[in-house]
Amino acid sequence: MDHSGTSRSVWMETAERPDYAPLDHNGETDVIVVGAGIAGLTTAYLLGRGGRSTIVLDAGPVASGESERTTAHLANAMDDRFTELERLHGLHGMQFAAESHGAAIDQIAAIVRDEQIECGFERLDGYLFAPPGGLRDALEDELAAAHRAGLTEAALVRRAPLRGFNTGPALRFPDQAQFHPLRYLAGLARAIVRDGGMIHAHSQVVEIEGGHRARVRTAAGYALFGKAVVIATNSPINDRVVLHTKQMPYRTYVIGARVPRGEVPRALYWDTADPYHYVRLADDGNGGEILVIGGEDHRTGQDDDPAARYSRLERWARERFPIEDVTYRWSGQVMEPVDGLGFIGRNPGGQDNVYVATGDSGQGMTHGTLAGIILTDLIAGRPNRWAELYDPARKSGARDPIEFVRDGANIARQYARWLTAGDVEDAAQIPAGCGAILRRGGGKIAAYRDEAGELHECSAVCPHLGGIVSWNDAEKSWDCPVHGSRFDALGKVVNGPAKSDLAPVRVPAKR
């Protein structure tokens, strides 16, 4: 099952994924890890290396969440800009952010070397440039902040090294990296099992209890007990409210396009447009090169024309790069924290021995690796110099206070959708392969007509906190605009924080 959506990334087409049997018994271990993306697998791997027993549970196959949809830039040139991080977290906070993300890249490099994982890990330069009309001053300010952060090798260059596209002045950040995320995660999973850990796929967790004997229960009714539980489900499924007020879900879009081999220098490229673009190369598995271009982010559940987003990405790319043909289109979800840094540590205000990793923004590959480093230390009772910076209980200043207020108003508007009309008046207006919201009596129905013409209906009310879902035509899913829960076309949950499906309703006869 394609767990997170219907589109397919270049990684899914160019890697074998090991599969693991569902949990079919009760059990006991040192640490239960919920979620087998980069955060959960790195945590389980490092715990196992330290001699702790672990059991990893995932609702889908291993790495079937955002980690198979990433573009896998590995950067300590921070996405949310050093100038912003210094304003929000102070000089030391910014320095720790740069240092910790650099350490995360080093950690990945060490695992690739030690475990001999063939995942195309390579060190590269990263180039940050302004869109047309962008200010050179902003790049100079960012460079000065990057130097204060400790990235003293960063430099302002005349342009990024692209032949047909003059980017104008750019910042060059040496020692960034990239890899094939699914090959890396398959290697991590194998190493976890070799070290005595267990992995169970297709095992959705529906209940979590902390305490000195923590417990999780799966939808199939099996219970695991442990000294600690790590929630690495990308959007935390254990926390109903607190963390979800500190981060916002965004959809982000990617195209993969064939380019003549060697025409685009291997590097990472990012612009400072809003929303920004991010570009890298990937191997196509047959000796060719795919240019992977991402961007066009928007709040989850708040756009009714994702196809236009792919078209804009393609236009942007064709104007700048020697594109032959576009062979991949996919989308995914990123959680944007209000203060630009992920939340990694003890679950705030919750029960003992429950740990969480979330809010990883566009840098979830390094944040997820950091989660492994920090959580392993916390569980072992060791000090970790970055733990305070990423503490989920920290007081978070908003990146943009006006935006934060707007965000509150935006959420209120989403709840007002309880009262609005449906997308269509009658189910007969829904074409095959599409979904739409119907108003029926006092309620709202999520109606999907499958390719064979059969209508399927469920409640449009998100079981997390009652948002009204929207149809996502790019992924054929129902997306909640409030905190980003997602459900497949038939209402089955694929992304938390919701832990249950959209409630079924009976389809009236003759539709």
Ligand SMILES: Cc1cc2nc3c(=O)[nH]c(=O)nc-3n(C[C@H](O)[C@H](O)[C@H](O)COP(=O)(O)OP(=O)(O)OC[C@H]3O[C@@H](n4cnc5c(N)ncnc54)[C@H](O)[C@@H]3O)c2cc1C
């Ligand atoms: C298009 C795109 C481009 C990106 N580009 C970059 C990039 O260039 N660089 C970068 O650093 N980051 C990037 N990111 C972000 C990064 O990919 C993610 O932040 C990261 O993969 C998240 O990893 P994770 O382990 O936290 O979550 P996931 O990989 O989503 O793993 C969570 C797992 O939890 C499981 N799960 C959920 N609910 C349950 C449950 N109830 N029971 C059991 N299991 C459950 C899911 O099935 C899933 O496998 C990008 C993201 C997207 C979508």
Ligand code: FES
């Ligand atoms: S995800 Fe919170 S209300 Fe839907």
